[in-house]
Amino acid sequence: MLSEFSFANVYFPPLFIYLLVATVLYLILERMTRRWLDLMWHPNLLRFFLSVSLLSLLVIKF
Secondary structure (H helix, E strand, C coil): CCCCEEECCEEECHHHHHHHHHHHHHHHHHHHCHHHHHCCCCHHHHHHHHHHHHHHHHHHHC
């Protein structure tokens, strides 16, 4: 688990760092699978599930 991250004397919680990394990974995966995601029954729900899964994976692994 990460500890607090200090940048210019401002402390950021570890979840903020995880969110930034998960957002970058989500944007890459979403761009790669955009055509497939649009064919699903509820594409926005699947996109939300993908983002939450990425964040959960990062928190559990690191």
